[in-house]
Amino acid sequence: MKATEQILSRRSLLKFLGVTTSGMAVSPCLWPDAATAQDPPRTNALEPFTGPGPNSHWNSVSPYFTEPQKAPLLLLTDRPVQLETPRHYFLTAFTANEAFYVRWHLDGIPNAVDLKEWKLRVEGNVNKPLALNLSDLMQKFKPVSIAAVNQCSGNSRSRLQPRVPGGQWGNGAMGNAMWTGIRLRELLDMAALKAGSLFAQFQGLDTGQGPEGFGSHVFLKSLDLTNPVLDECIVAYLMNGEPLPVLNGFPVRLVVPGYFATYWTKCLSWIRVLSAQDENFWMKTAYRVPDTPRGNTTPEDVQAGKIKTVPLERLPVRSFLISPDGSSKIPAGMSVTLRGIAFSGFGRVIRVEVSDNGGKNWTAATLGEDHGAYSFRTWEMPWTPKSPGRYSLAVRATDEKNNTQPDEPVWNPGGYLWNRIERQEIVVGNAN
Amino acid sequence: MKGRTGAIFLVMCTLAITAAVVCADLKKGYYTPSQLGSLQQVAPGDLSPDSIYQVSAYPVPALDLSAGDGRQDVQIYCNTCHSPRYITMQPPLQAATWESEVNKMNKTYGANIPEATTRKIIAYLQAHYTPETRKEWALVFAICR
Numbered sequence: 001m002k003a004t005e006q007i008l009s010r011r012s013l014l015k016f017l018g019v020t021t022s023g024m025a026v027s028p029c030l031w032p033d034a035a036t037a038q039d040p041p042r043t044n045a046l047e048p049f050t051g052p053g054p055n056s057h058w059n060s061v062s063p064y065f066t067e068p069q070k071a072p073l074l075l076l077t078d079r080p081v082q083l084e085t086p087r088h089y090f091l092t093a094f095t096a097n098e099a100f101y102v103r104w105h106l107d108g109i110p111n112a113v114d115l116k117e118w119k120l121r122v123e124g125n126v127n128k129p130l131a132l133n134l135s136d137l138m139q140k141f142k143p144v145s146i147a148a149v150n151q152c153s154g155n156s157r158s159r160l161q162p163r164v165p166g167g168q169w170g171n172g173a174m175g176n177a178m179w180t181g182i183r184l185r186e187l188l189d190m191a192a193l194k195a196g197s198l199f200a201q202f203q204g205l206d207t208g209q210g211p212e213g214f215g216s217h218v219f220l221k222s223l224d225l226t227n228p229v230l231d232e233c234i235v236a237y238l239m240n241g242e243p244l245p246v247l248n249g250f251p252v253r254l255v256v257p258g259y260f261a262t263y264w265t266k267c268l269s270w271i272r273v274l275s276a277q278d279e280n281f282w283m284k285t286a287y288r289v290p291d292t293p294r295g296n297t298t299p300e301d302v303q304a305g306k307i308k309t310v311p312l313e314r315l316p317v318r319s320f321l322i323s324p325d326g327s328s329k330i331p332a333g334m335s336v337t338l339r340g341i342a343f344s345g346f347g348r349v350i351r352v353e354v355s356d357n358g359g360k361n362w363t364a365a366t367l368g369e370d371h372g373a374y375s376f377r378t379w380e381m382p383w384t385p386k387s388p389g390r391y392s393l394a395v396r397a398t399d400e401k402n403n404t405q406p407d408e409p410v411w412n413p414g415g416y417l418w419n420r421i422e423r424q425e426i427v428v429g430n431a432n
Numbered sequence: 433m434k435g436r437t438g439a440i441f442l443v444m445c446t447l448a449i450t451a452a453v454v455c456a457d458l459k460k461g462y463y464t465p466s467q468l469g470s471l472q473q474v475a476p477g478d479l480s481p482d483s484i485y486q487v488s489a490y491p492v493p494a495l496d497l498s499a500g501d502g503r504q505d506v507q508i509y510c511n512t513c514h515s516p517r518y519i520t521m522q523p524p525l526q527a528a529t530w531e532s533e534v535n536k537m538n539k540t541y542g543a544n545i546p547e548a549t550t551r552k553i554i555a556y557l558q559a560h561y562t563p564e565t566r567k568e569w570a571l572v573f574a575i576c577r
Contacts, residue, residue, distance in 0.1 A: 040462045043469070051523025052563040062521070066474050068487035078492045079515040107514060112486035163523040165533055209513045216513055216541035246487045285540070 050168075055158035058087045058325065058424075059170035069245035071098040076167050080104035080206075081247060084172040090322045090341050093368060093376045094147070095175035097239055102247045103152050103173065103261070105219045105282075106208030110267060113205070113251055120187075120235065120252060124201075124273035127192035134251050137237060141182035144234055147375035148257040149176045149343045150264055153287055153312050157415035162299065164415040171320060171422075176343070176376035179255045181236035187271065188230075197225055199274040202254055205267035215281030221263050222278035223256070232257045235268060257374040258314050258345035260416075262287045287312045288414070295417040296410045315345030316419040317405055319352050319379070319397035326424050331431035335384040338365070341376040344399035348372075351398040352379040358392035359407060359421065365395075373400075385428040396421045495520065502556025509545045509553065510537075519557065524566040530557040 046061045055061065065075030067083060076082035083102040089095055115134050122130040132140070152173035154166050167173070188200065199222040210216020223230060234255045237243070244250040249266030256263040262282075278284070288309035289295035294316070297307055319342035330336055342349040348370065353362040368378030385391055396405040407421045477488055497503050497516050510516060525533070534554045537543040545553065559565055 042464055043466065045468055049520065049523060049566075055523075064471055065491075065493070066471060067490060068474075072471050075493075075517075076521055077515060077517045079490065079517075081490055109490065111489065112484055114484045116483040158523070163525070165522055165525055165529060168521050168523060211542040211544075214540075214542035216543075243485075246485070250485060281540070 050158060051163050054161055054163070055168065055170060057170055059172050060084050060158060060168055067102070067247060069098065070102070070247065071096070073099065073101070074172065076169065080107045080109060082167055083247075084169055085175060086172060087322060087325055090320060090376070091339060093341070093371055093378050094177060094240055095376075097177070097242055097245055097248065100175040100177065100239075100245070100248055101152065101173045103167065104206060104247075104266075106206045106216070108207035108209075110205045110246060113246070113267070115251065118251060118269070120269060120271070122187055122191040122271045122273070125194045125197045125275045126273050127194055128190070130187065130191050134237060137182055137235065137252065141186055143180055144183060145178055145180040146232070146234060146255065146257055147176060147178050147371040148255055149174060149315065149345075149374060149376055150261045151315050153260040153262050153416050154414070156418035159409070159418050159420070160411055160415050161409065162411075164413055166415050177239045178241065179234060179236035180238035180241070181234045181252060181255070184233035184235055184254070185231055187235065188273070191273070193225070193273055194275075196275045197273045198276060199224055199278050200230070201272040201274055201278055202263075202265040202268055203270040203272070204249070204265045205269055215286060219265075220278070220280045220282050221265055222274065222283050223263060229256055229259060260287075260312050260315060260345075262312065283311065287416075289416050290412050294406070294410050294419075295412050297412050299411075299413075302413050312416055315343065316417055317344035317346065317349065317397050317399045317403045318342065318419045319349070319395045319405065320422055321354075321393055321395050321424050324426060326426055329427045329429040330385060332385055332388045332428050333431050335382055337380050338383045338393065339378065339380045340395060341378055342397035343374070343376050344397065344403060345374065346403055347400040349377045349397050350400050352377075353396050354381050354383075355394040356383065356385070356391050358423065359394045362396070385426070388428050388430050391426045391428060393424045393426055394421050498560035500556060500559055502552040502559075505549050505552050506556055509543065509549060513541070513543070519561060522561065524561060524563040527558040527562050530554060530561065533557075
């Protein structure tokens with residue numbers, strides 16, 4: 001009502017002055033754009049799903065939602081909880097705990113942990129089984145810290161063509177934190193592994209409704225004891241200098257630097273040393289990718305049963321433009337700062353390049369502070385679009401092993417390993 | 433001479449005021465009743481200095497699945513392990529993909545849904561959530577808005 005009254009009163013004033021909008025043509029310098037005169041549009045909600053084409057938005061199209069200890073994030077699912085981090089949180093190298101994405105497999109997520117009862121156990125094929133409480137972990141071991149990116153295996157799954165079932169993540173199923181805790185190796189050494197030990201299996205407090213012996217009952221992941229990544233693993237009780245939110249794994253979480261988050265067991269409570277291959281569903285069947293370059297295959301080859309699979313492991317190199325995000329116009333001639341992040345699970349990012357013509361020409365961006373090989377690395381670059389139009393900004397990163405982001409899509413039935421060069425359309429308007 | 437300066441001044445003022453008013457008319461003061469973007473703040477919980485670290489119950493917002501035969505079976509059986517949001521989150525999937533998804537729940541995850549009900553659930557998902565059938569739903573959504 002109030003808005004209508006205001007409009008009416010302004011219209012009457014115009015009448016009083018004896019001028020109509022069309023009359024403004026006499027003074028084009030004062031009113032250059034009168035032809036487009038219109039009421040502002042109503043704000044609309046984003047369509048709640050995308051497809052069968054790829055999701056064209058940076059994030060998923062989920063609504064904002066607030067879970068315990070969390071800022072409003074994008075709700076993929078409520079039970080079990082899956083939340084995506086909105087784009088703007090990636091302007092900094094470290095992702096705030098309350099904004100850090102969440103992904104659980106089973107609905108029995110703890111609502112409470114009693115630290116009087118809780119223990120981290122190291123058992124199985126060991127000579128000295130351990131049962132340590134949080135105080136032991138904090139007091140009896142030397143704390144170590146590492147900055148490491150935690151990225152969901154299915155991050156960006158909504159880009160794949162044809163679409164695959166699973167969590168329809170945009171790009172926000174990732175985050176970087178400074179993790180502090182104790183070395184996994186120290187725990188294993190203290191437990192004194194018996195001869196013939198092959199794998200360390202990890203289990204958290206979460207449980208599901210499914211029957212025993214099925215992946216819907218417990219979530220179990222294993223790492224080969226000869227895998228050098230074990231020397232870099234820590235059992236973290238601090239995330240960015242704070243206790244972990246329950247939804248991110250309070251009281252402790254396994255940190256596997258450079259590896260996909262499927263190995264980063266939340267609410268870690270059992271480390272089981274195995275003397276045989278881990279045959280459980282989450283290792284034998286799930287989180288596997290075709291044994292091909294980039295894990296790429298086709299629906300036809302999967303159908304034909306031609307695909308040999310291997311467990312998913314390290315994060316392929318990726319980079320993102322975070323700002324500007326394309327939601328506003330930029331006036332031509334204005335020098336703005338392009339900002340974003342890059343990372344790789346194969347070693348530090350050594351180069352980020354930006355193109356403003358869709359990938360024809362590339363210019364090196366300035367890299368931000370180096371927080372370690374497995375951290376987000378920020379980058380920025382000044383950009384002055386000279387003339388109005390639609391610009392396709394593309395960004396690509398290269399890591400120290402000389403892996404560069406490709407411009408080809410990837411497809412596999414699990415929707416894993418997406419790392420194609422990202423593009424963002426930016427609209428540049430007239431400045432006069 | 434004085435009269436002419438006054439007249440020019442008056443014309444300039446009128447033009448300036450008009451421009452300002454037109455600008456304002458186009459760019460200012462428009463509001464619209466809408467709940468879009470509104471999200472309630474969560475009240476802080478009570479904490480005590482004991483050994484129990486607790487968070488509130490995880491909220492599950494209401495969700496409307498498309499009305500149709502089989503909806504209740506989906507609500508009962510699928511909801512055992514996960515909320516139906518797992519269905520609405522998906523892009524429109526091919527009929528064969530829905531069939532293999534439901535079969536996966538039985539065989540791989542041990543859901544043990546009776547065979548007749550399994551068939552009903554598959555038929556429901558195919559009737560409402562494929563590229564062909566979900567388009568209609570999207571259209572309804574667009575019209576409702």
